[in-house]
Amino acid sequence: MAETSSLAPVGCAGMTLKQGGSLFRPPQGLQPSEEVLWVQQSETRNRGKSGVVSMMLIGSLFLASGLYYNILPILGIGILIIIGGIFVGYQSKTQGGVRYYLTNFRFVKSNHGRIVTELPRRMFRGKSFQQFLSVFKAPLQRGTVEMYAVQVLNPDTGNMAMNLGLLPGEIVKRLESINEEVYCKYCGRKNDSNANVCSNCGANL
Numbered sequence: 201m202a203e204t205s206s207l208a209p210v211g212c213a214g215m216t217l218k219q220g221g222s223l224f225r226p227p228q229g230l231q232p233s234e235e236v237l238w239v240q241q242s243e244t245r246n247r248g249k250s251g252v253v254s255m256m257l258i259g260s261l262f263l264a265s266g267l268y269y270n271i272l273p274i275l276g277i278g279i280l281i282i283i284g285g286i287f288v289g290y291q292s293k294t295q296g297g298v299r300y301y302l303t304n305f306r307f308v309k310s311n312h313g314r315i316v317t318e319l320p321r322r323m324f325r326g327k328s329f330q331q332f333l334s335v336f337k338a339p340l341q342r343g344t345v346e347m348y349a350v351q352v353l354n355p356d357t358g359n360m361a362m363n364l365g366l367l368p369g370e371i372v373k374r375l376e377s378i379n380e381e382v383y384c385k386y387c388g389r390k391n392d393s394n395a396n397v398c399s400n401c402g403a404n405l
């Protein structure tokens with residue numbers, strides 16, 4: 201389950217906190233006044249872990265009965281399933297570290313705590329949400345919650361920059377309005393979208 205039901209600030213640069221049972225660690229390289237507003241964790245890791253465990257168990261069962269009854273095909277199936285489990289384990293290890301963050305300054309894709317892609321917020325200003333978000337209604341629901349497949353596009357090129365996966369409708373609505381938000385790059389304060397100077401420190405926006 202993604203821990204994404206609200207968009208209240210969950211932490212800022214340099215701090216570590218417990219969130220939904222998993223330790224929240226912001227990616228390296230955030231600025232001191234940068235606030236993390238939203239985190240999307242890749243679900244590959246957890247899914248991968250339980251998948252690997254069950255594949256190893258089933259594989260060993262086949263392997264054991266193949267050995268016990270001396271039936272080669274069953275032994276072979278067991279070995280194949282175990283190899284598959286190792287492959288899935290490897291995949292979730294290399295891809296399980298991907299996380300997406302929305303901060304008051306930028307959209308960030310990180311892998312194992314390091315920023316690999318970022319889109320500064322000023323790129324979204326004055327753009328319509330169709331220019332920076334690709335949203336498709338998913339054919340499945342989580343309970344009564346409608347889910348959407350969401351990608352963040354580079355508004356200048358239209359290319360996909362980040363694949364956020366499935367998100368509930370309320371989060372999508374919130375992401376669609378990030379073009380209307382202006383944050384001061386010096387103190388981090390949220391300002392009116394038509395303001396010219398920061399209401400907190402007076403800096404030019």
Ligand SMILES: [Zn+2]
Nearest residue numbers: 384387398401
């Ligand atoms: Zn300011």
